[in-house]
Amino acid sequence: MTYILYGILLTAFALVAAKRFDALIGTFRLQAVLLAALAFIEAWHGGGFGIYIIAVLLLIVKGGVIPYFLSRILKEIGASEDLGFFLTPQLSLLLSVFFAYLSWQFSGRIFPGEDLLLKISGTAAFTLLLVGTQIMIFRLKALAQIIGLLVMENGIFLLGIALAGGLPFLVEIAVFLDVFISVMILGVFVYRINRLFTGIDVSRLNRLKG
Amino acid sequence: MELYSLLLIPLFLALAALLIGRSRSFGAINALGYLAELSCGLFFSAAFLERPEPFTRGLFFVDSLTIFFVLVITIVAFAAALYSIGFLERERRQMKVTDKKSGYYYFLFNLFILAMLLATMVNNLGLLWVAIELTTLISAFLVGFYNTKFSVEAAWKYLIICSVGIILALLGTILFAYVFSLTGGISLNWSDLSAAAGQFDPDLVKFAFIFIIVGYGTKAGLAPMHTWLPDAHSQAISPASALLSGLLLKTALYAIIRYGLIVVKCVGFGFFSHLMLLFGLFSLLIAAGFVLAQKDLKRLLAYSSIEHIGIIAVGIGLGGPLALYGAFLHLLGHAAAKSLMFFGAGNIIQAYDRHNMNSIRGVIRVLPFTGLFFLAGLFALAGFPPFSLFRSEVMILMSAFGRGSYLIAGSLLLFMTVIFGALVFHAGKMIFGPRPPEVPPAKEDLAGKLAFIFLLLIIVVLGVWVPGPLDRLLILVVDTTRGI
Numbered sequence: 041m042t043y044i045l046y047g048i049l050l051t052a053f054a055l056v057a058a059k060r061f062d063a064l065i066g067t068f069r070l071q072a073v074l075l076a077a078l079a080f081i082e083a084w085h086g087g088g089f090g091i092y093i094i095a096v097l098l099l100i101v102k103g104g105v106i107p108y109f110l111s112r113i114l115k116e117i118g119a120s121e122d123l124g125f126f127l128t129p130q131l132s133l134l135l136s137v138f139f140a141y142l143s144w145q146f147s148g149r150i151f152p153g154e155d156l157l158l159k160i161s162g163t164a165a166f167t168l169l170l171v172g173t174q175i176m177i178f179r180l181k182a183l184a185q186i187i188g189l190l191v192m193e194n195g196i197f198l199l200g201i202a203l204a205g206g207l208p209f210l211v212e213i214a215v216f217l218d219v220f221i222s223v224m225i226l227g228v229f230v231y232r233i234n235r236l237f238t239g240i241d242v243s244r245l246n247r248l249k250g
Numbered sequence: 251m252e253l254y255s256l257l258l259i260p261l262f263l264a265l266a267a268l269l270i271g272r273s274r275s276f277g278a279i280n281a282l283g284y285l286a287e288l289s290c291g292l293f294f295s296a297a298f299l300e301r302p303e304p305f306t307r308g309l310f311f312v313d314s315l316t317i318f319f320v321l322v323i324t325i326v327a328f329a330a331a332l333y334s335i336g337f338l339e340r341e342r343r344q345m346k347v348t349d350k351k352s353g354y355y356y357f358l359f360n361l362f363i364l365a366m367l368l369a370t371m372v373n374n375l376g377l378l379w380v381a382i383e384l385t386t387l388i389s390a391f392l393v394g395f396y397n398t399k400f401s402v403e404a405a406w407k408y409l410i411i412c413s414v415g416i417i418l419a420l421l422g423t424i425l426f427a428y429v430f431s432l433t434g435g436i437s438l439n440w441s442d443l444s445a446a447a448g449q450f451d452p453d454l455v456k457f458a459f460i461f462i463i464v465g466y467g468t469k470a471g472l473a474p475m476h477t478w479l480p481d482a483h484s485q486a487i488s489p490a491s492a493l494l495s496g497l498l499l500k501t502a503l504y505a506i507i508r509y510g511l512i513v514v515k516c517v518g519f520g521f522f523s524h525l526m527l528l529f530g531l532f533s534l535l536i537a538a539g540f541v542l543a544q545k546d547l548k549r550l551l552a553y554s555s556i557e558h559i560g561i562i563a564v565g566i567g568l569g570g571p572l573a574l575y576g577a578f579l580h581l582l583g584h585a586a587a588k589s590l591m592f593f594g595a596g597n598i599i600q601a602y603d604r605h606n607m608n609s610i611r612g613v614i615r616v617l618p619f620t621g622l623f624f625l626a627g628l629f630a631l632a633g634f635p636p637f638s639l640f641r642s643e644v645m646i647l648m649s650a651f652g653r654g655s656y657l658i659a660g661s662l663l664l665f666m667t668v669i670f671g672a673l674v675f676h677a678g679k680m681i682f683g684p685r686p687p688e689v690p691p692a693k694e695d696l697a698g699k700l701a702f703i704f705l706l707l708i709i710v711v712l713g714v715w716v717p718g719p720l721d722r723l724l725i726l727v728v729d730t731t732r733g734i
Contacts, residue, residue, distance in 0.1 A: 150453075150454065150457060169421070173414070176410070176414065182406070185410055189410070189413050189414065189417070192414070192417050193417055193420075196417060196420050196421050196424060199421065199424055200424045200427075203424060203425070203427070203428040203431075207376050207423075207424065207427060207438065208374070208376065208436075208437070208438055210374075210376075210377075211374060211376030211377060211379075211380070211438060212376075214376065214377060214380040215376065215379070215380060215420070217380075218380050218383050218384065218387075221387055222383065222386075222387055222409075222413060225387050225390060225391075225409070226409060226410075226413075229390070229394065229402065229405060229406050229409065232394065232397065232402045233402055233406060236397075236398070236399050236402055237399065237402075242406070245403040245406060245407065246403075247399060247400055247403055248400060248403055248404060248407075248480075248481045248484075248485070250480070250540065250543065250544065250545075250546070250549065
């Protein structure tokens with residue numbers, strides 16, 4: 041289980057170091073698969089039947105449908121592979137290593153017990169949260185922002201699994217559905233942005249001020 | 251029974267809008283539906299007042315706080331439904347909205363109301379999160395309704411900023427679930443958490459609540475997380491701007507209050523109070539700055555919303571019966587007054603085809619009825635007697651003085667005065683003056699006029715006298731939130 045957590049941490053670094061959209065989406069898919077594996081193990085250890093379903097859903101939705109949907113948008117609007125760097129991948133990577141360190145300190149503070157697994161889960165979760173934010177801020181393409189949001193959500197999901205053995209089943213399903221719908225809706229707006237602004241560079245969305 | 255019909259009416263209307271929404275008479279059907287919804291809301295409140303005990307039913311939890319928010323939602327939704335009839339008819343005539351799009355509008359309108367009602371009624375804090383996220387997703391289409399560069403930019407920023415905010419709120423929700431699980435409970439029901447709040451780990455609760463207040467505060471329009479708000483409010487289709495400002499912000503505030511009740515039970519009032527006062531006063535500061543320099547009519551109103559959310563937050567943060575009564579009365583008064591103003595702004599922008607307040611003159615000659623009510627609403631919003639917002643602001647101020655918080659009271663007064671001046675200066679000069687030759691006098695429809703009269707009546711009546719049942723409800727709300 042610890043290895044999977046390390047794997048998730050590595051995918052977080054790979055996400056900020058990604059230079060092209062297909063690498064970003066591919067890494068995101070890998071991350072989703074790892075998360076699903078984690079959920080399976082949690083369920084195996086007696087997390088309850090609901091978590092199996094969540095794991096399967098995670099695999100299908102975040103490991104399959106959403107990456108497919110995002111690559112299709114990319115292909116249809118013929119956007120360039122460039123992510124629109126506001127901060128180079130190298131600097132971003134440095135920053136995210138620093139974030140991982142902060143997260144480690146931070147989860148040491150809020151989970152002061154002896155439970156090392158919880159501490160590592162917390163580290164991975166908060167790192168994902170910060171890395172997601174970083175992608176949203178420092179990558180200027182609308183699609184990259186969607187992925188940043190999803191990465192943040194992955195972090196929360198990880199924390200949820202680690203802390204409470206997941207939320208109540210009904211809530212978890214509802215949250216899942218919600219995330220799915222929100223990606224679809226963001227996708228619709230990516231099409232609109234692409235049509236109106238001839239491209240998906242969000243730095244061009246600067247008309248509204250004051 | 252009323253509980254389910256409250257939810258079923260908007261659901262049914264949303265489905266009907268899908269089928270027959272493009273028909274020209276759907277606006278009237280919709281308004282009738284909301285008349286029924288409003289009466290449901292009133293019956294619901296009346297039934298509750300007879301036996302004012304909180305109860306759970308299925309997924310729902312109802313106490314006086316729920317009843318109060320449901321009442322506010324049904325009132326504003328009814329007015330917006332009335333106003334939408336004429337507004338959309340004129341948009342169709344000006345070729346800005348096609349028949350098909352008008353059906354789409356009514357579909358979104360009803361889903362939006364449904365999501366907000368759900369948010370105020372569900373017991374489970376996870377479902378509360380889902381409902382609030384749904385309000386974002388639905389209203390994003392109302393913000394991007396006209397599909398112009400401006401509106402799509404506003405909608406994108408709205409979606410992205412509020413999604414990040416809401417993710418932080420989800421983190422807070424999970425942390426609350428964790429805190430509860432440490433005491434042996436497995437549930438996210440507010441009623442369970444609230445009952446066990448005394449045993450929670452105080453540090454973790456504080457930590458979790460920071461995510462909640464930043465997360466839901468983003469949606470409530472508290473500064474400095476307010477940056478989506480002026481764009482979204484100004485670009486949305488006008489009746490939807492009223493819903494965003496009048497209701498959506500308050501729904502998010504409702505979520506903060508719900509968590510606040512748990513936090514106060516666990517760590518005492520100080521922590522919660524300081525955060526609310528901090529965010530509230532900062533919102534007032536930001537609003538005062540931007541209102542002064544504003545040229546765009548709807549953005550002016552948007553910043554004024556930030557001001558009023560700030561005032562309500564300060565009222566809740568001050569605590570005590572007087573401030574709480576004032577805060578909730580202010581919430582109702584602001585919902586009515588701001589909707590009135592956005593309706594007025596919608597009519598004005600429709601007639602003049604421009605947003606810039608410097609190039610709008612002589613509203614009273616072009617739209618006599620709207621102009622008059624807009625002027626009244628302006629003074630109400632600025633906190634002028636005899637309107638209810640004056641009364642509630644005085645209550646909050648008096649409570650601040652009574653507590654000896656002179657700094658808070660002083661800055662409240664200062665910001666409110668600045669905003670008063672700026673609002674009346676900017677928007678007031680549009681009302682009078684000669685009619686521009688290129689703008690012909692416009693017709694105003696009966697339903698729209700009724701919406702204006704309905705809303706103004708509320709703020710005028712509440713300004714002089716709070717009717718008995720509402721007074722009892724407000725006192726019950728104060729009792730519920732008394733811990734605060």
